[in-house]
Amino acid sequence: MGRVAKIARRTFLIGSAAIAGGVAFGVYAVKKDPDNPLSADLSDGSATFNPWVLVDSEKMTLITPHGDKGQGVMSSQAALIAEELDIEFGQFETSFGKPSPAYWNRAFAEEGVPFMATDHGFTAETMRSIMGGVVKLLGVQGTGGSTSMADSFDKLRTAGATARETLKLAASQKSGVPVGQLKTANGAVQLPDGTELKYTELASLAATIEPVKDVKLRDESQWRLIGKSMERLDIIDKSTGTLPYGIDISVEGMLHATVCVNPKKGGSLNGFDASEAKQMRGVKDVIEITDGVAVVADNTWRAFNAMRTISFDWGNATIPPEQEEHWATLSDSFKEELLDSTWRDDGDAEEAFKEGASFSAEYRSPYVAHAPLEPLNAIVLVTDDQVEVWTGHQLQRQLQVLVAAITGHEQDQVILHNQFMGGSFGHRLEFEHVKQAAEIANKMRGTPIKMTYSREEDFAHDFPRHISMGRGQGMVKDGKVTAIDLSLAAPSVMASQGGRANLPFPGPDSQLAAGAWNNPYNIDTYRMTAYRAPELAPTSSWRAVGAPAAGFFFDSLLDELIHEAGADPMEERIRLMGHDVSRKVLETAAELSNWGSDLGPNRGRGVAFVESFGVPVAEVVEVTNTDSGIKIDKVWCVCDVGTIVDPINFENLVQGGVVFGLGHAINSEITYSDGKADQSNYHMHEAMRMYQCPDIIVKGLENGTKIRGIGEPPVPPAAPALANAIFAATGTRLREMPFNKFIDFV
Amino acid sequence: MTEISMVVNGKSVKADVADNTLLVDYIRESLRLTGTHVGCDTSQCGACVVHVDGKAVKSCTMLAASAQGSDVTTIEGLANGDLHPMQAAFKENHGLQCGFCTPGMIMSATDMVARYNASGKELTEEAIRDELEGNICRCTGYHNIVKAIADGASKMTNA
Numbered sequence: 001m002g003r004v005a006k007i008a009r010r011t012f013l014i015g016s017a018a019i020a021g022g023v024a025f026g027v028y029a030v031k032k033d034p035d036n037p038l039s040a041d042l043s044d045g046s047a048t049f050n051p052w053v054l055v056d057s058e059k060m061t062l063i064t065p066h067g068d069k070g071q072g073v074m075s076s077q078a079a080l081i082a083e084e085l086d087i088e089f090g091q092f093e094t095s096f097g098k099p100s101p102a103y104w105n106r107a108f109a110e111e112g113v114p115f116m117a118t119d120h121g122f123t124a125e126t127m128r129s130i131m132g133g134v135v136k137l138l139g140v141q142g143t144g145g146s147t148s149m150a151d152s153f154d155k156l157r158t159a160g161a162t163a164r165e166t167l168k169l170a171a172s173q174k175s176g177v178p179v180g181q182l183k184t185a186n187g188a189v190q191l192p193d194g195t196e197l198k199y200t201e202l203a204s205l206a207a208t209i210e211p212v213k214d215v216k217l218r219d220e221s222q223w224r225l226i227g228k229s230m231e232r233l234d235i236i237d238k239s240t241g242t243l244p245y246g247i248d249i250s251v252e253g254m255l256h257a258t259v260c261v262n263p264k265k266g267g268s269l270n271g272f273d274a275s276e277a278k279q280m281r282g283v284k285d286v287i288e289i290t291d292g293v294a295v296v297a298d299n300t301w302r303a304f305n306a307m308r309t310i311s312f313d314w315g316n317a318t319i320p321p322e323q324e325e326h327w328a329t330l331s332d333s334f335k336e337e338l339l340d341s342t343w344r345d346d347g348d349a350e351e352a353f354k355e356g357a358s359f360s361a362e363y364r365s366p367y368v369a370h371a372p373l374e375p376l377n378a379i380v381l382v383t384d385d386q387v388e389v390w391t392g393h394q395l396q397r398q399l400q401v402l403v404a405a406i407t408g409h410e411q412d413q414v415i416l417h418n419q420f421m422g423g424s425f426g427h428r429l430e431f432e433h434v435k436q437a438a439e440i441a442n443k444m445r446g447t448p449i450k451m452t453y454s455r456e457e458d459f460a461h462d463f464p465r466h467i468s469m470g471r472g473q474g475m476v477k478d479g480k481v482t483a484i485d486l487s488l489a490a491p492s493v494m495a496s497q498g499g500r501a502n503l504p505f506p507g508p509d510s511q512l513a514a515g516a517w518n519n520p521y522n523i524d525t526y527r528m529t530a531y532r533a534p535e536l537a538p539t540s541s542w543r544a545v546g547a548p549a550a551g552f553f554f555d556s557l558l559d560e561l562i563h564e565a566g567a568d569p570m571e572e573r574i575r576l577m578g579h580d581v582s583r584k585v586l587e588t589a590a591e592l593s594n595w596g597s598d599l600g601p602n603r604g605r606g607v608a609f610v611e612s613f614g615v616p617v618a619e620v621v622e623v624t625n626t627d628s629g630i631k632i633d634k635v636w637c638v639c640d641v642g643t644i645v646d647p648i649n650f651e652n653l654v655q656g657g658v659v660f661g662l663g664h665a666i667n668s669e670i671t672y673s674d675g676k677a678d679q680s681n682y683h684m685h686e687a688m689r690m691y692q693c694p695d696i697i698v699k700g701l702e703n704g705t706k707i708r709g710i711g712e713p714p715v716p717p718a719a720p721a722l723a724n725a726i727f728a729a730t731g732t733r734l735r736e737m738p739f740n741k742f743i744d745f746v
Numbered sequence: 747m748t749e750i751s752m753v754v755n756g757k758s759v760k761a762d763v764a765d766n767t768l769l770v771d772y773i774r775e776s777l778r779l780t781g782t783h784v785g786c787d788t789s790q791c792g793a794c795v796v797h798v799d800g801k802a803v804k805s806c807t808m809l810a811a812s813a814q815g816s817d818v819t820t821i822e823g824l825a826n827g828d829l830h831p832m833q834a835a836f837k838e839n840h841g842l843q844c845g846f847c848t849p850g851m852i853m854s855a856t857d858m859v860a861r862y863n864a865s866g867k868e869l870t871e872e873a874i875r876d877e878l879e880g881n882i883c884r885c886t887g888y889h890n891i892v893k894a895i896a897d898g899a900s901k902m903t904n905a
Binding site: 687 | 764766767768771774775778779780781782783784785786787788790791793820821822824825829833836837840841842843844845846847848849852875876878879881882883884885886887888889890891892
């Protein structure tokens with residue numbers, strides 16, 4: 001019963017936050033929906049039925065507030081609305097909308113509670129509901145944690161349905177035909193005699209009608225769009241070079257800036273000499289900003305060139321300057337006073353290990369950069385009345401708060417024009433680049449400033465994935481794994497990130513051991529303990545956050561124990577699995593990969609299973625040990641998200657997640673010397689190029705009871721599945737990423 | 747300063763540029779053709795590939811002055827009106843996610859197909875993967891890009 005007591009302690013902070021919210025705002029405030037932001041500037045004759053649908057006499061506009069960083073969520077959100085609204089792709093426009101509490105992310109509550117995703121018990125569901133109230137009260141809008149589909153699935157279908165029913169009421173008023181005899185299709189209400197009343201024709205009348213609230217969502221059997229592969233709405237513009245990303249946007253009269261901030265993390269600017277830069281053609285100004293310098297010029301290239309001529313006197317880093325000190329800090333952090341939480345404590349670990357462990361090992365996971373292909377950028381225009389920002393961002397409302405704090409405006413005076421993003425992987429949850437643009441623009445009020453990072457600045461000032469260290473032990477008996485016990489030490493990503501975002505995360509950080517504590521295995525003794533190391537380099541959520549590190553440790557340790565026991569890696573995982581949906585994921589992976597068949601000489605096969613963001617994922621990797629190194633031949637990835645909205649996009653995201661996981665596990669780390677990142681560009685942090693990329697077979701299952709997102713979950717099992725395959729092929733066990741420090745790859 | 751003149755997407759353009767102006771900066775900043783992207787500034791990522799006199803070039807490694815008198819095609823100028831067969835293939839094969847690398851992929855791919863067709867060599871899947879060693883995609887698993895290029899190659903050949 002130790003587990004119950006520990007959960008009670010963990011939930012205290014969240015519970016008290018919820019209670020404080022209840023006292024401050026009352027139950028009514030939690031139940032009340034935020035105002036519809038579309039109502040504020042509605043033109044005559046336009047109708048809005050909820051924060052996602054706007055119809056006027058000319059066109060229909062769907063608001064898709066989750067940011068699109070490539071995952072295709074603009075199209076998926078639109079499809080959910082269109083499904084119930086009975087409109088087709090091509091009949092509507094989309095907009096990312098204005099930041100608003102109306103777009104609070106109800107799925108953020110899922111990850112915020114310390115319960116396993118497979119736990120649907122009363123306490124877990126009650127806590128999720130309470131957390132949902134807190135997220136709603138705070139109006140937290142954001143894209144992350146693979147939550148977009150979970151947040152949107154019911155909400156946006158309901159938005160489409162309520163809009164449709166209100167338009168039917170308008171059609172009934174106009175035609176005199178009872179609502180019950182009306183049908184909808186193709187953006188129009190159909191009368192029994194075949195007459196069609198287009199939604200756009202009904203807009204002005206619908207605007208006078210109180211929107212319908214209660215609707216029944218259609219049964220799965222009636223879906224036209226969901227579950228069928230869609231052509232992304234952005235695919236033509238992206239293929240023709242006509243879709244503008246933030247970095248491509250021009251604003252009338254804008255000047256171009258770039259920054260150089262002390263590359264020694266946290267260090268100050270003691271002085272600089274920009275005399276040459278100031279003389280260069282096109283340079284308008286050189287400005288001191290927080291811990292660095294900005295060059296403002298008439299184009300970005302001139303700003304970059306001028307920056308290279310500036311000499312700096314930098315203060316020392318405030319982080320431990322050498323990488324070895326970071327590892328030493330982690331190594332010293334496995335102690336009671338730094339205990340974050342015992343996240344899982346099944347069975348009796350003290351009893352299980354009283355005579356020592358049959359096996360123990362240490363694992364390491366390095367800092368890794370996000371490095372989205374579109375370098376970070378933002379355009380900011382500050383005037384006395386308002387601030388306009390053009391950038392692609394995942395936390396729109398927090399961006400307003402942080403910009404307003406710099407310029408002295410109110411939050412709602414900050415107007416964000418959210419943009420398509422050329423990747424993120426978590427970096428566009430951060431604010432430094434936007435704050436720097438705001439700092440410059442605030443000094444040059446009235447002039448729009450476009451601030452663009454060089455790739456080197458992007459690497460120097462990324463907030464990488466946290467480093468983590470794991471110490472594991474286990475017991476095997478009679479050919480079976482009977483005990484697994486992993487302790488991890490890592491700095492808290494959520495605390496680091498939350499501190500910068502003005503979103504404090506109180507209490508234990510479930511991401512420290514995510515991917516390790518939450519796997520639905522039934523192992524006699526299963527203990528996962530996290531120690532919170534002090535912050536070293538500031539870190540941020542990197543695709544899948546905690547699970548790429550902790551999942552690597554956990555599954556590698558489990559694989560080692562299975563080999564100790566002399567059991568089959570697949571069969572033993574299936575035997576230990578205590579969750580039907582997850583067991584089916586493993587069994588399907590075994591079947592598809594023809595697990596157990598003879599591979600021939602110099603080849604090896606590995607499996608890994610890691611659950612993250614509520615999604616069970618199994619990956620099987622096959623490798624060949626060639627004369628010039630390991631060749632990754634083929635990968636099978638099986639996952640269960642409950643409902644797949646867009647199969648082709650799902651497959652693409654899974655393949656991308658596998659490659660992201662494999663590539664960084666093989667090739668990438670950020671290390672620090674003299675407080676500076678040693679890696680400055682892609683050649684020093686390669687991830688995976690096309691020639692290394694294996695064949696990847698994807699199978700999505702839909703047995704889960706809740707819809708989940710797939711952006712992140714395929715990443716964590718990739719590294720352990722590869723390490724396990726390499727062990728099978730070579731007998732060499734890789735316990736530290738990146739693997740290319742220890743073994744060559746073809 | 748150097749006076750340069752060239753043809754970009756079928757239009758004659760002239761400008762007075764600093765000697766060290768890169769072709770990509772001239773294209774993006776002076777001509778405002780922003781479909782050609784800059785991802786790394788150091789010729790590693792391939793987002794900036796354009797055609798200069800029919801050959802694929804990373805435009806962040808070439809001076810604008812070196813393109814003097816050349817015929818330059820960017821992603822915006824690839825198609826005559828509708829979609830180029832390779833663009834259609836990316837659309838049909840879901841060959842992108844964030845799409846920031848896509849213009850470079852497509853410009854590299856059309857050059858690759860033209861070269862293989864001219865030499866009579868077969869453009870195998872392995873050849874496509876080797877040829878695109880210099881183009882980084884951070885989002886996709888590369889598969890649909892490879893599929894799109896194979897499909898685009900057959901569309902171009904049969905066009």
